[in-house]
Amino acid sequence: MGALLPLRLFVGFTFLYAGLDKLALDPTFLDLTSRTSILAQLQGYAHASPLAPLISTLAVPNAWLVGLLIALAEIAVGLGVLTGLAFRVAAVGGAALSALFFLTASWNVHPYYYGQDLPYALGFVTLAAAGHGDRYVVGPWLERQLAPRTPAGRRASATPPLSAERRLLLQAGVVALGALVLGVVARPLRDVLLPLGPAGRAGSPGSSAGTISTGGASSAAPASGAGGSGAAAGVAPGSSDPLAIGTTAEVAQAGAFEFQVPTAIGNAAPGDPGIVVALGSGKYAAFDAVCTHAGCTVGWDPGAGLLICPCHGAAFDPRNNAQPVAGPATVPLAELPIAISPAGVITLRA
Template structure:
């Protein structure tokens, strides 16, 4: 009797071990990670008032204006920029729908296809300027979603499997066809699937609405970066002391001429190449006869920052970092340090830098 119980326990344990070597169980950690990450990314956007604020340099509208010039699908981004609020909401709720669908196992392959398309779009816009390419996370997400698209959830802990159970249980046996009954089962399954999809959609809309309301209620206490793809935040760095250039009466020819004062109106900036390093840089004319210059490389992941004249700020298109264009200081994470300043001299109307 004891041997029989031991054998049964051993067989059950072996069966459970074989089951957990199936693809659905092996892919479960990846599925949970993707589901949680995309759900959080969608909710983070909805909770951030700056995301849909067209006047914010970290808004989806501002990022679209930058991506229209830097992305290989710039024309498509430019068309989307005509309706930034609608497109921004579509992205946020799309991420939320993909994340919840993946977590619940509801229409798993459709959710995976949506996740792959979103990640590919983020790669061609948000991460396109990231160098080297493996610093950008969106390309990794794209291939992870392709894996989920190929294998699916395999019926492990999913609503899809629960919806199919009646069909499997009542399917006709060989030689005993019941097309009418089976059609009824299929109709019931379709109704249940539609009801589950409607319930999930309603839940996503309600969750997104509540998150947006909470985010607006807390506006002013904290600001998260409004990058399109998933990102991280860090405390702003302290501004570096930087001495702005003013006109000199001397006739020194030291340094390299990168432009003239007339080429940079007050409140504007002009891109140039730093002759000392060969890196992209910005010359800024914040006020009066004052000129400052900064290396244009974001201190977070190396993306080139873009100048936003409406707020006198530099905005990183890759992960939503924002810098003060007057001082180079970090105004909004995730950059860990200010932009590198470049010494400027103004001589006889010429803008000169070392190099």
């Protein structure tokens, strides 16, 4: 097991950190109104995951609870793997969580080896198969602490050893209790840590991912321009055409303008989020705002002049047909053909 110690330390610490990050450091993960919340991510995965029916019917309506359970499960896996308590159960749990992340957050990553969740799953499988080899574990110490004591306060010398079942139950209980305690103290800890953190961490819309994906948990690039784009719109003011999405004046004011796709256009489905961007020199382009990686909604970053996905940091260049220029996405956003009237009304062309 000594040879696997680096792997054990890495995946254990990463999962512990990912869980605490969601609860203690990321102000948006459980804030369901946020563009980067667990709810937004689940809605994105419902577009692109093979588990889409389950996500839509079970996870999305209970997004807050799902997010909380994911964070606590990550903390428990991290604690179990690092301490050696209920080690194999924790490693199998880590493999199952990573497989879940692979089927959701990493499913659309091509080629598959760019995704981070499959290697985590295999790392946990390796640990579960190898066990901890009784090295670097706190189980024996814990049992000594819990052993019955004599009236004089000394430990009874002849304490019968615990059965394997009782030992597993005891260790799993300690890990679960530890995860709960950390989960409870995470929130107050957040209030202390956030003001000390890097500028922009608090309230930064893309500060975590949460992603449900562990590896991407904190790597998402901020969609700092999300607030810079206009409010979602359906029909341009003063127009009765359902395909009229806004006016050039509105787009020019904010640099971009969000709307809801009213009908199926190319690869865009009715109800998809859409975004129209001012390209300069009086030119505009509209795109389906569903990220082609795993389905989160991209936002406009006026500083970078890019459409940024808050979930795992994909960036798309609207001046180059929304080709991906960073992050895990490899397919451009779907462009929506538009026409602009002399009065400046932007209309989708179905």
